[in-house]
Amino acid sequence: MKSREHGDDDAGLPAGTEQSDLELVRRAQRNERGAFDLLVLKYQHKVVKLVARLLRDPTEAEDVAQEAFVKAYRALGSFRGDSAFYTWLYRIAVNTARNSIASRQRRPLDYEADLSESEQNNVAARLKHDDTPEAAALSEEIRVTVNQAIEQLPEDLRTAIVLREVEGLSYEEIADAMDCPVGTVRSRIFRAREAIDRALKPLLD
Amino acid sequence: MTDQIREQLSALLDGELPKDEMGLLVRRLEKDAALRRAFGSYALIGETLRAPGGRIATTGFAARVSAEIDATEATAVSAAASHDVQRPSRAAPAAGVAGQAAAAQVAFWRRPMIRTALAASAAAAAVLVLRPDATTPLTEVAPLQAANVVGMGSSPTQAQSQRLASYMVAHSQYSTPMVRRNVLSSLLAADPGISRVSFEIGEAP
Numbered sequence: 527m528k529s530r531e532h533g534d535d536d537a538g539l540p541a542g543t544e545q546s547d548l549e550l551v552r553r554a555q556r557n558e559r560g561a562f563d564l565l566v567l568k569y570q571h572k573v574v575k576l577v578a579r580l581l582r583d584p585t586e587a588e589d590v591a592q593e594a595f596v597k598a599y600r601a602l603g604s605f606r607g608d609s610a611f612y613t614w615l616y617r618i619a620v621n622t623a624r625n626s627i628a629s630r631q632r633r634p635l636d637y638e639a640d641l642s643e644s645e646q647n648n649v650a651a652r653l654k655h656d657d658t659p660e661a662a663a664l665s666e667e668i669r670v671t672v673n674q675a676i677e678q679l680p681e682d683l684r685t686a687i688v689l690r691e692v693e694g695l696s697y698e699e700i701a702d703a704m705d706c707p708v709g710t711v712r713s714r715i716f717r718a719r720e721a722i723d724r725a726l727k728p729l730l731d
Numbered sequence: 732m733t734d735q736i737r738e739q740l741s742a743l744l745d746g747e748l749p750k751d752e753m754g755l756l757v758r759r760l761e762k763d764a765a766l767r768r769a770f771g772s773y774a775l776i777g778e779t780l781r782a783p784g785g786r787i788a789t790t791g792f793a794a795r796v797s798a799e800i801d802a803t804e805a806t807a808v809s810a811a812a813s814h815d816v817q818r819p820s821r822a823a824p825a826a827g828v829a830g831q832a833a834a835a836q837v838a839f840w841r842r843p844m845i846r847t848a849l850a851a852s853a854a855a856a857a858v859l860v861l862r863p864d865a866t867t868p869l870t871e872v873a874p875l876q877a878a879n880v881v882g883m884g885s886s887p888t889q890a891q892s893q894r895l896a897s898y899m900v901a902h903s904q905y906s907t908p909m910v911r912r913n914v915l916s917s918l919l920a921a922d923p924g925i926s927r928v929s930f931e932i933g934e935a936p
Contacts, residue, residue: 542746549750553757559797560761566796567771568744570788571778578786587786588795595796596803661786669783672776690745691780697747716734716741723772730772730790 542696547611555602562602566595569612573619578661580623585658594622667729675725679718686711687718737769744773767793 547568553561573594578587598618605614676684682704689700697715701708739756742748748756760766771793778787 543744544746546743546746546748546753549753550757553754558757559800560757562800563767563793563797564743564757564760564770566793567767568774570771570792570796571775574788574792575778575782575785584786588789588792591788592792592796592799596799599800600803658786662784665784665787668775668787669779672779676780688780691777697742697745712742712747713738715745716738719741719773719776720734720737722776723769726772726775730768730775 543612544610548607551602551605551607551611554599555605562599565611565615569615570595572612573615576616576619577623580620581627584661586626590623590626591619593626594619597622664729668726671725671729672722675722676718679721683714683718683721686714687722690715736766740766740770741773744770744777 547565550561550565554565570591574587574591577591577594578584581587581590594615598615601618605611676687679687685704686700689695689703690697695703697708697711700711700715704711736756736759739748739752740760743753743756760770775787
């Protein structure tokens with residue numbers, strides 16, 4: 527069994543999400559707005575985090591991220607599924623951040639617009655993380671809360687959520703590892719998320 | 732919101748939800764803010780576990796993106812209506828009011844944003860807009876005539892306003908309730924002569 531690595535600025539996502547994203551895109555292309563809303567909810571943190579790293583002023587991250595999502599929506603008709611949706615969105619976000627920097631006549635980033643995705647990933651990884659104290663504090667509080675909530679989970683739930691979110695395994699692979707039915711895996715992951723969500727709610731509301 | 736639905740949402744995030752269950756879930760999500768919040772929280776948990784730290788989207792970010800998209804769609808409605816002025820010859824043989832107007836838009840429908848923009852014109856599906864001295868129900872005005880006058884001047888005449896509303900009625904079947912509301916707001920804001928709105932025409936399918 528092979529785990530999959532994830533970085534906050536790579537396009538790698540847990541197994542199975544590409545097809546699911548593609549189905550949501552297809553639905554959004556048929557004017558099912560709820561489908562695009564789901565994609566926004568799914569990737570909002572990832573995109574905001576990415577953009578905040580690219581911008582000189584991370585307080586502008588949400589504005590630029592919003593612009594990127596709107597651009598993505600408007601360009602959705604051109605998305606053919608040749609790449610993963612997040613890869614496509616990632617490029618839009620990077621270019622939107624670059625344009626924002628250029629339009630504000632700030633020091634340009636040290637990469638070209640046509641860099642490959644992997645090159646862009648490397649650039650993003652090199653860029654200095656520069657966030658406001660408030661945002662950093664919230665982020666840290668969320669991290670601590672999530673970790674504490676996971677530690678308090680029953681072992682079967684903790685194992686399931688870690689194998690899924692950290693190792694990136696599919697439900698089937700987790701079922702093999704935990705020697706249980708796929709339906710049980712699905713239930714355990716859901717219950718783990720619910721428990722963590724309850725712990726997070728006071729921070730997010 | 733039942734646990735079963737939230738479990739589906741959890742599976743959707745993992746790309747493990749059967750395709751045939753997705754449609755209903757997407758429609759539920761469009762109407763259920765608690766469901767959207769839960770999905771956003773599940774996504775945040777995964778993001779935090781995979782890549783802790785960094786700025787995250789604040790509460791309401793996804794809603795702001797959605798509102799911005801609605802706003803751009805409302806703008807596109809005006810553009811689409813203006814564009815229609817130049818293409819009256821595309822009208823197909825009448826197969827009903829909506830059929831006439833839709834046929835006149837053949838080229839536009841190939842572009843998702845224009846499709847969406849025209850769908851937005853379905854705001855009028857839910858409205859009957861009357862001016863104080865109007866005696867003819869808007870639904871009786873031919874939509875292509877309306878299209879021919881829309882956008883010809885910055886201050887539409889009374890008859891033009893009525894025809895615009897009629898044109899929008901003709902596209903009612905393609906819109907979502909939120910878009911309808913936004914376009915209605917735009918229409919009311921743009922035409923101080925409209926004094927009464929009633930929601931007497933049913934929701935588009």
